[in-house]
Amino acid sequence: MDAPQHRVRTLWLLGVLHAFTHVYHVALLPLYLPMQRDLKLSSLEQATLPMTVMMLVYYGLSYPLGILADRVSRKKLLGWGLFINALGFVGLALAPNYPAALASVVIAAIGGSCFHPAATALVARLYPEATGRALGLVGIGAGAGFFVGPIYAGWRATQSGDWRTPVLEFGVLGIVAAGAFAWLADESSSAGDLQSPSSALAGPNGDCKSPALFPSPALWLLFLAAAVAFALRDFAGHSMGSLGSLFLQKAHGFTVKEAGAALSVIFLMGVVSNPLFGHLSDRGRTRWTAGVMVAAAVVVAAFPHLPRGWLTGALAVYGFFFMGCYPMVEAALMESVPDAVRGRVFGLFITVGGILGNLAHWFAGRWVEHLGADAGKPASYHAFYLLLAALLVASLPGLLCLREIRKRERM
Template sequence: MRESAAEPHLVADEAAVRPRTVLMVLVGVHAINDFYVTVLPAFLPALADEFGLSYTDLGVLSFAFTLLTGVLSPVLGGEADRRGRRRWILVFGFVIGAVGFLGMAASPSFWLIVMLSLFCGLGGAAYHPQATAFIVSAYPDKRGRMLGIHGWGGSFGHFAAPAAVVLAVSVLNWRLTMVALAIPMVIAAATLQWRLREIPAAPAVRLRGAFNKPLLMLAMSFGAVAMVGMSFINFSVKMLVDKVWDTSDAGVILTVILLVGVVAQPLGGLAFDRAGGRTVLVIAAMGTTLFVGLFALTGGALSLVALGGISFCTFSLFPVSMAMASRLAPPTQTGAGIGVIFGVSGLMTAVAKPAVGILGDITGDIRVALAWLLPLALVAVVLASRLSPDARYVPAAVTK
């Protein structure tokens, strides 16, 4: 049924008096959404075996899987702000993601899988800008803490994915596992449609109004850390399998390592409220640098500890970057501001994965390729230190 012009305001008021409902729904749906962020690494060994893939091929697939998340996050976030269709875009994202997994499951060739994986990236572009807008609208004065709680759901999805998928692949096969993965996405779409209510639109805003220098600096700072963290996560299962680990054991190990995100995200959000975003970003970037160095200089259990530390630093910044972006973007363009963060950082991480894959093939050792990410971690420290301690959006008219 089509909504009348008055309805968005009415349902927005209804949502505003039930912030816990908004938070609980989005924590649960976040678990489903972020399950798919770390689901691909668990498929890589099976795909490499079936299609005879190199690290470069796997990097290209990872690039395609996340490409549209980076390209379209700002666009979808901006359109949702302007048209007041945040819930609709959330629902669309999960439905199109399910289509992507079903298509890949039926694909007869690797390159068709690469093309169909773009649908998964398109689905991924829909979630975080809109979810953040709902949470900030419900909790304007506790955004760091509530985005950290929202991160619990995402962390649960992150850490559950590797073990769940490698075990499912061992029992079913990778194709049937991809079919099964479409089911939770459809459930998430139905839940969002049923339980969320729209928040007001801002018809006068345009996407370019969300772009400003502090926001872009924040996106590059977060993106530099994310390039390191997500590259390690992306290749970790295949790296362990190449070191003669059993695939199921490698998936379980990655799951245990990603469990740190359950602690990292709420701690990151709490630290944002108490210490400020720049402080948390600088500490996380420095921690990433130290852990990459530990990984490069050690092996065995210590290198797994380093991988856990890198994951902790990366995931701690998700609520921090979203909370900072919600302050740096115009108040009516929270979705677009978060879209800029995930767009820029998404493109940066998408490009990093094939680059690391190519370097892995050149050196003959993916561990060496990952260790070469150390300079990038140092760049993240420099970028984070240049951020303003408590920057907020200031309308252009006020600055004159």
């Protein structure tokens, strides 16, 4: 099979891995309340804490795993990562108590953190001529995973009467998918390009020295500013999941199944918007990214004011715009730096942004807990959703930082 066919097959396999990675990120969203009852937890804060712990570990390890992605086979790292991620979910489904559940999500996060640094760098390497489009196609997997995760978890938990059932099933399927990826994927971008990412850095004696991520303090400052800016976007996005789950169930009387179905449409729309906006952004990255993020912010601000019957539709519109920004930002970041450092750069980027952004899960649970009886009133959520809209708008300067990095790197 020739190289073009190899890279197309690998691109779609990466989409499958992307789907599982994000299934695991959102499968617990509609399960907070049944988990609280089953594990006999005293507060919603404890029920949402496993999600926060999982995501903090996931993003906290992204930079070390980004270093690995620049030094070892990205294909092997991705395959083993999904296997460990899935194994953690099997452990969570079998966890006899709360400490065991926390330990299981830590294991899952260790495996999950392998995906984005290695996959994003690999896609940019395979498709240097159309990075936005390729990342958008891989993003179909993210949209599918985000969609299937909460809707299946909510439906299966309701059907079986046990939140553990969908968690176990997702874990077993992930182990199968990891084996399929290891067998079928190919990380070479051409017939003669069979080296690991670090092989091009080998000196005359075979030693391998990693280049500096950025050659100047100014570029470092621009990069960190972009990472912090997009952390605001991520905080808003994750809040729309965890806060949305609690808002729908407490303020509008949604069942676990209904809440899972409503939240899933956010991510279903990403199946359409990821490839669409990824392709369009190859002809105007900053303009298209800013446009979709502003549109998403408008929907977020309006969301808690809408009647019950409009909420699922509003989440679909929000998801269409918000999910579409991810492949565009990732493409802008990958185009700003050379392949030899892309794993580390992306790993550090999502470490900074992810740790800050994923405090949203814990914060949402704590904030709703403190509302007390007022948690049943939609008006109590107006200020929080307005804050989330403002955070989306405040993340826009990050686009200018990435554009400036790209200009200076090419000087």
